[in-house]
Amino acid sequence: MHDIRAIRENPAAFDAALARRGDAPVSSDLLSLDEARRGKILAAETAQAEQNKASKEVGAAKGRGDEAEFERLRALVAAKKAEIAEMNDAAKALDAQLTDKLARIPNLPANDVPDGADEADNVEVNRWGTPRSFEFTPREHFELEGVAPSMDFETAAKISGSRFVLLSGAVARIHRALAQFMLDTHVDVNGLTETNTPVLVKSDAMYGTDKLPKFGEDSYQTTDGNWLVPTSEVPLTYIAAGEVIDERNLPRRYTAHTLCFRSEAGSAGRDTSGMLRQHQFEKVEMVSVTLPAESDNEQKRMLRCAEDLLERLGIPYRTVILCTGDMGFGARRTYDIEAWLPGQDAYREISSVSTTGDFQARRMNARFKPADGGKPQFVHTLNGSGLAVGRCLIAVLENGQQADGSVDLPQVLAPYLGGKTKLGADGTLI
Structure with missing residues (x-):
């Protein structure tokens, strides 16, 4: 949410910033509404003062026996x-x-943030790892012999429709292991607070985290008006709604592993093969609530938390800063981390780490009390995937694939897999 006072003070700068996103100027319409609103408020205040004055004079007129003046003033008060x-x-x-x-x-x-129209104008800022050289043509995750029997799209479609998957056996266990590994690393290494959040939230929470009103069609709403979360960014961030937090208690850093639900309304025909783009998926989320002066450094910290997970898993990746035309609605700045997927011969997004500044905080009235006793100010909120579990599963399977359809698994997952380090071509853990 934007501050109308800031727009009032510098409308040209506001329109210029929106133009960088490719949006048309809007300050004139906003300020016209604002002027009319303030005019009505002033008129009400003026009328209130006149009513108060007339009310005081009514009694005096009655006391003087001036019935004509009494009736005139009484009518004026009513009017x-x-x-x-x-x-x-x-x-x-x-x-x-x-x-x-x-x-x-x-x-x-x-x-x-670099100017640009779309993802082609994003700027690479970091690259880690060297994509593996295969002695065979690498395949996509769902084509591998060791994976295919345990990654069932047909049965999922029978149960729920398209863009769902039924994982079973060793693949389901690897998927669970990845989420546990991410959570443990965030808690034990990165100092985040593990949180188990609801996945059904009120409209106020969706609105406060900028998912409504503009993007309602991208999410699932229940018959009683609540919403299935598109990401646990929503409940984690909304914890701070309506609060005035002592400055000494910031930053707040949360992590949660949840189911996420998206209608994918704008992605018809995209990534229809495999489990890259699903209506239901799992994600380990990071959310920080922090002081404005610390939010840029906090974003860098969160970015490293996400990158480090891929490095521990041995997945090559690159990090890009999104251009103005590719950023999400609520973001002030976003970094995308893209994991190397040899089956697609491409880097694909596996994490987005964004700062929203005070954009969400204004919508949900989340503030902090300065240590020096000054007036409460809006906090800054940040969110990031740490990581998308399904996409991380894809990266692990494709990067570790062998010619016979088996998969060598990252060593860091062994403690979560009973010491096993390989998915056999027969679909069992070895």
């Missing part, structure tokens, strides 16, 4: 009361219009 109600209702309606328009405007990009 002003009706006028105040009318002006207040009009101000509320205009305020609702203004709030709705502000809620649909994306966050402004940070100054260091």
Whole structure:
């Protein structure tokens, strides 16, 4: 959510920042609504003052026996009361219009975000690992002999429809091991607080974390009006809603492993093979709530937490900073980590780490109390995948694949797999 006062003070800068995202200028419409809203508020305040004055004079007129003046003043009081109600209702309606328009405007990009139209204009900032040279043509994850029997799309479609998968046996266990490995690393190494969150949330939580009103079609809503989470960013971030947090208790750093649900409304025809893009998937999320002065460094810290997981797993990756045209709605700056998938001969996104500045905090009124006793200020919120579990499974399977369809697994997963380090071509752990 944007601060209308900041737009009022520098509308040209606001429009220029939106133009970097490819959006049309909107400050003129916003300020017209704001002026009309403030005009109604002023009119109500003026009428209230006139009503108060007339109310005081009513008694005096009655005391003097001036019935004509008494009746005139009483009628004036009644008229002003009706006028105040009318002006207040009009101000509320205009305020609702203004709030709705502000809620649909994306966050402004940070100054260091590169300009660009789409993912082709993203800028690589880091690369780790060397993609393996295969003596055979590498295949995609779902084509491997050791994987295919335990990655069942047909049965999942019978149960739930397209873009679902039924994992079983060793593949399901590897998937679970990856999530446990991620959580343990975030808690034991990175100092995040493990949190078990609801996956069904109220509209207020979706709105406060910028998922509503603009992107309702991308999520699943239940018949009672609640929502299945698109990511645990929503409940983790919304913990701070309505709070005034003591500065000394920041940052707050959370991690959670949850099911996530997305309708993939805008991705028809994309990544239909395999389990790269699903309606239901699992993710280990990171969320930080921090002081404004520390949020840029916090984003770098979170990025390293995600990159380190891939390094421990031995998965080559590259990190890009997204250009203005490819950033998400609520992001001020986003880094994507892309894991190497030899079956696709391409790097594919496995984590996004974003800072929203105070964009979400304004929507959910999350503030902190400065240690020096100053006026409460809005916190900054950040979120990042650490990591997408299904996509990490794909990367592990494809990078570790052997010619016979078996898979060599990362050593760091052995403690979670009973000491086993290989998925055999027959689908069993060895």
